Amino acid sequence: MGVREAGAGSRAAARRAGADVVRALRSRWRTATMAAGWSYPGDWPLAEVDEVCAAVLDTADPAAALYRLGGARAEAGAGLAETLLDLAALHAVLAEPPGSTGIVSPNVDAIPARMMRATALGWGDVLTDQAASCAADNPLTGLATGAYLRTRLREVYAEARTSGRQDHLLVLVSLDLTRTSGWSRVVAMTLLADALREVFDSGQTVASVGPSVAAVLVKKDVRLHRAVLNLRLLTADRLAVDPHVAPAGPVKVWLEPLPATYEEAIELITSLGR
The missing domain is CATH 3.30.70.270 (Reverse transcriptase/Diguanylate cyclase domain)
Structure with a gap:
């Protein structure tokens, strides 16, 4: 086997290994979220979930990916409490030692402020846009906007x-x-x-x-x-x-x-x- 073929093979192996790590994190995250009481299991998988998994496993700041996930959750109809519970499940999984397969307990209060802020802003911005585009009155007071x-x-x-x-x-x-x-x-x-x-x-x-x-x-x-x-x-x-x-x-x-x-x-x- 030539040097070029060997290099290509090692890169492909690295990509497969990276994809396996992302899938493993995604699977543990989903399990933790479902156990915490996610309402509609069929709505959980999103492209933004994979983006967040890749971002938190990388050295890059995951804030942008979390912002997009928050927005995607809002567009899918998930409430803020449910969205933050899902984030808490991710944080609980990440806090476990590598290779751990035990049950985790999501705690919203334990989420780092930067992660919570990015996700909540993404969720809130989508809701604000939706309200501005379709609502003519305030749902609480009944006054016009x-x-x-x-x-x-x-x-x-x-x-x-x-x-x-x-x-x-x-x-x-x-x-x-x-x-x-x-x-x-x-x-x-x-x-x-x-x-x-x-x-x-x-x-x-x-x-x-x-x-x-x-x-x-x-x-x-x-x-x-x-x-x-x-x-x-x-x-x-x-x-x-x-x-x-x-x-x-x-x-x-x-x-x-x-x-x-x-x-x-x-x-x-x-x-x-x-």
Whole structure:
């Protein structure tokens, strides 16, 4: 056998050995994940799984492969908790001594921060893209999204250019969520959303523009000041029923004239959402 043939043979053998190691890791990872309670075994195998196996066995940083795996899990419908449990199974397998065949116990809290961050970011970015492309309202509060409000503002400014006058303004509403914590913040915004929809129930755009701020795009009307007063009273009543959310009030309500241009209006909405 010539030197060239011998070299080619050794490289092929090395590739086969490398592929065997990847398959072994993949098999142990899958077994650990299934034992931990993965819901749909048929959904587990993905091309990104093999990429992660190859990356963690290499000296390269596996963050990029883990990011892609997180995104692929989200696209396949896996929740974040299940995705992180799968990652914990991989970490538990990797922590075992070489050649070990024993049962491992995945522990999400033991995942290194860098691995968890890369996977969670990949999962979250896909969910964010999906939400932005298909949802017009917030599933928790029922308020329209900021993206929908921007669409409505574009239409309002186009209408104003045609008519030569601006007939709309914003009613802005905010709560002080620094005085609440955890789930109480969501409850407070949900109660505010209910009050907003009850007061502004004639086709106005009622949207969330930040964690503690909502906006109503309304036509100028002499009855608007009474509506604002009713909103203050109704929100106070809603918040008072729960001592955990009451500190978020009283609600702050003010009228905001629309800026001269659509671009300035978007800057206003963006600043309020921070």
